[in-house]
Amino acid sequence: MASVVKPIILVTGALGSGKTSGLGALIAHFGYSSPRVLINDVGQVNDEIRFESSAGTYAAETIGGGCACCERSDEFLGRLLALLDDTSSAFDVIIFEASGVADPAAVVRLISEHPKLSHHIEASNHVHYVDATSTEGLLACDVALAETCVIAKSDLVSPGEIDELSAEMRSWNPHMKLLVQDVVDEHVRVLPAPPAAPDPVPAGSSSAPIALAEASRSERADVHVADFSLPTGLSWLALATWATALLARHGDRVLRLKASVPSGQQRVVLNGVRHTLFPPRSLENTEPRSTRGTLTVISTTQDVGLLLDSLQVFVDPAIEATHPVLVPAE
Ligand SMILES: [Zn+2]
Numbered sequence: 001m002a003s004v005v006k007p008i009i010l011v012t013g014a015l016g017s018g019k020t021s022g023l024g025a026l027i028a029h030f031g032y033s034s035p036r037v038l039i040n041d042v043g044q045v046n047d048e049i050r051f052e053s054s055a056g057t058y059a060a061e062t063i064g065g066g067c068a069c070c071e072r073s074d075e076f077l078g079r080l081l082a083l084l085d086d087t088s089s090a091f092d093v094i095i096f097e098a099s100g101v102a103d104p105a106a107v108v109r110l111i112s113e114h115p116k117l118s119h120h121i122e123a124s125n126h127v128h129y130v131d132a133t134s135t136e137g138l139l140a141c142d143v144a145l146a147e148t149c150v151i152a153k154s155d156l157v158s159p160g161e162i163d164e165l166s167a168e169m170r171s172w173n174p175h176m177k178l179l180v181q182d183v184v185d186e187h188v189r190v191l192p193a194p195p196a197a198p199d200p201v202p203a204g205s206s207s208a209p210i211a212l213a214e215a216s217r218s219e220r221a222d223v224h225v226a227d228f229s230l231p232t233g234l235s236w237l238a239l240a241t242w243a244t245a246l247l248a249r250h251g252d253r254v255l256r257l258k259a260s261v262p263s264g265q266q267r268v269v270l271n272g273v274r275h276t277l278f279p280p281r282s283l284e285n286t287e288p289r290s291t292r293g294t295l296t297v298i299s300t301t302q303d304v305g306l307l308l309d310s311l312q313v314f315v316d317p318a319i320e321a322t323h324p325v326l327v328p329a330e
Pocket of ligand 1: 067
């Protein structure tokens with residue numbers, strides 16, 4: 001088995017949201033040239049699906065007749081192991097298109113808890129497809145779980161509708177990358193953030209604090225974004241320990257957790273989905289040494305005060321909530 005760690009991109013979205021037809025252009029957008037593609041469907045599927053991309057023609061393997069995150073999980077893991085063992089052709093990425101009913105957190109958990117796969121495959125991106133023409137069943141938690149969202153069939157609705165949809169999606173997941181994809185040319189482009197995007201309030205900014213009682217921006221959606229500012233010199237290991245405990249105990253309510261902690265020449269990035277905290281990643285620290293770290297928790301709980309208390313007690317008393325900014329309710 002190869003010793004290099006291969007990235008896997010998880011692609012989710014409802015049935016008919018444009019996942020499979022958009023795959024070629026998505027792969028080209030990310031700059032991969034030799035992908036291995038695995039498509040899961042709960043129904044019966046052809047054994048092999050071929051599709052085109054600017055980088056070439058790919059054959060996709062399929063798993064049919066059940067969802068790969070639950071009933072067909074053994075087959076899913078077996079296929080991944082076989083892929084890694086197959087030395088006949090090199091590949092630079094695995095694309096896994098999940099069934100319309102899959103739980104993305106269950107997929108990443110299957111990989112990250114597997115004794116072999118966890119060392120050879122890294123869940124590097126989770127792309128969620130949203131059909132611009134059919135947003136009735138759009139769930140905030142699906143958007144909040146993803147690192148990248150694609151608004152598909154964007155040329156079939158008006159620019160105003162795209163603006164409205166993207167603003168709503170960004171309120172659920174302010175730090176995601178947002179792409180749009182047309183039906184006609186399938187070209188994927190990055191949707192620039194509008195000037196009034198609900199970015200997290202940077203530490204030390206003068207924006208007015210809001211009362212705890214009004215802490216939620218998206219009550220209707222039941223997804224809440226909380227940003228914290230971490231003091232310089234904070235131990236990433238202490239934060240990782242706290243995050244592991246939080247996700248183990250409350251992963252049913254925490255959708256995503258992301259932290260960036262400056263540590264000397266490096267910054268350590270922590271990523272968690274539901275009950276799973278991924279192994280920390282170390283990147284070069286391009287920010288000034290004095291920059292504070294950041295932590296974002298996207299959850300279905302509105303009680304940011306409780307999270308802050310826990311962080312201050314177990315990690316560092318100097319941690320602050322930057323969004324929502326907390327003041328005691330009168
Ligand atoms: Zn499943």
